[in-house]
Amino acid sequence: MEIKPIIEALLNTPYAKVNDPEHLYVRCPLCGDSMKHQDGAHCGIWIRPGQPLIYHCWICEESGIVNTSFMESLGITNGSVLNDLNLLNRAGMKGAKLQSTFHMRTKDWNPSIPVIQDTKNNQEKLEYMRSRLGIPFTYKSLEGLRIIFSLDDFLKLNHLRIHPKYQKSRFFLNRDYVGFLSTTKDMITFRNIRDSKYRYIKYPVFENNPLEMQSYTLPSQVNMLEPSVDLHLAEGTFDILGVFFHIQHANLKNQIYSSVCGSAYKKTIQYFLRKGFLTNLNIHIYSDRDKDLDFYRNIYYDYAEWFRSFHVYYNMKSKDTGVTKDEIEEVESVWNHN
Numbered sequence: 001m002e003i004k005p006i007i008e009a010l011l012n013t014p015y016a017k018v019n020d021p022e023h024l025y026v027r028c029p030l031c032g033d034s035m036k037h038q039d040g041a042h043c044g045i046w047i048r049p050g051q052p053l054i055y056h057c058w059i060c061e062e063s064g065i066v067n068t069s070f071m072e073s074l075g076i077t078n079g080s081v082l083n084d085l086n087l088l089n090r091a092g093m094k095g096a097k098l099q100s101t102f103h104m105r106t107k108d109w110n111p112s113i114p115v116i117q118d119t120k121n122n123q124e125k126l127e128y129m130r131s132r133l134g135i136p137f138t139y140k141s142l143e144g145l146r147i148i149f150s151l152d153d154f155l156k157l158n159h160l161r162i163h164p165k166y167q168k169s170r171f172f173l174n175r176d177y178v179g180f181l182s183t184t185k186d187m188i189t190f191r192n193i194r195d196s197k198y199r200y201i202k203y204p205v206f207e208n209n210p211l212e213m214q215s216y217t218l219p220s221q222v223n224m225l226e227p228s229v230d231l232h233l234a235e236g237t238f239d240i241l242g243v244f245f246h247i248q249h250a251n252l253k254n255q256i257y258s259s260v261c262g263s264a265y266k267k268t269i270q271y272f273l274r275k276g277f278l279t280n281l282n283i284h285i286y287s288d289r290d291k292d293l294d295f296y297r298n299i300y301y302d303y304a305e306w307f308r309s310f311h312v313y314y315n316m317k318s319k320d321t322g323v324t325k326d327e328i329e330e331v332e333s334v335w336n337h338n
């Protein structure tokens, strides 16, 4: 397997340029790159020995592993080059655990979060958020966390129609639920704030949505090339807010906070690895008490070669971390390596 032909093929695409020996730029095939500069190239590609190539576009903020679909969307179809790339990725990924399909997006999906109206009903939702975690949230701070109080306002603001399957629950979603916009912004996890047998409702923003990635991630800007990045994971949306505010004191520097919305830890971890966070993640899992350490052992072994470190924590005072600060007393178990 040779890396040189891959680099040459990339550099042969229109407007591509070398930045330094480990770093080149191509015109972004995902967003079409800069509209202003028709000769611009803002999608960076990093070349690091023994690792898959990683791209990151400074215009659309997309990032991930350079795979054959990425190459094809740049017009590179040379079979032997694509074959070399596959070998590079497989060798680097030992068993191709990170091979993923590349979803070509015609335009960037970046929905707006509606301003929360000060109604009596929304005051009740605000009060629920405050008392559940013991944090003096304001409407503004909740909007900043991509939290949605009104599905109708969200739909209207983003020119969307109600998903036909949820037409019947529309009234209740608006009245009784607080929504969390997912990491990929194409799903909303709604949590009931009153007593209901339907505590959680997962609402797909688009029809025919496969709902592959259901996790909710707190907004933050993290450079995937930092040598050390902390990825905090918990099951529920309130659990991860508890981790962020009570345990990490709202620290955002090189930190990612994500709730996996169930126990799909692997999917969420894979998502961030594919985004390009290879070998620099410290994974911190804040476990529910009903999951023992064995549950995490196979997550660890599946991806161990890609972590910097791996930690599991239990809250000894309560079943999870979606509680007030005085209800948290953490205990850590560590599987370290390297």
Ligand SMILES: [Zn+2]
Residues within 6 Å of the ligand: 028, 029, 030, 031, 032, 033, 043, 057, 058, 059, 060, 061, 062
């Ligand atoms: Zn782009």
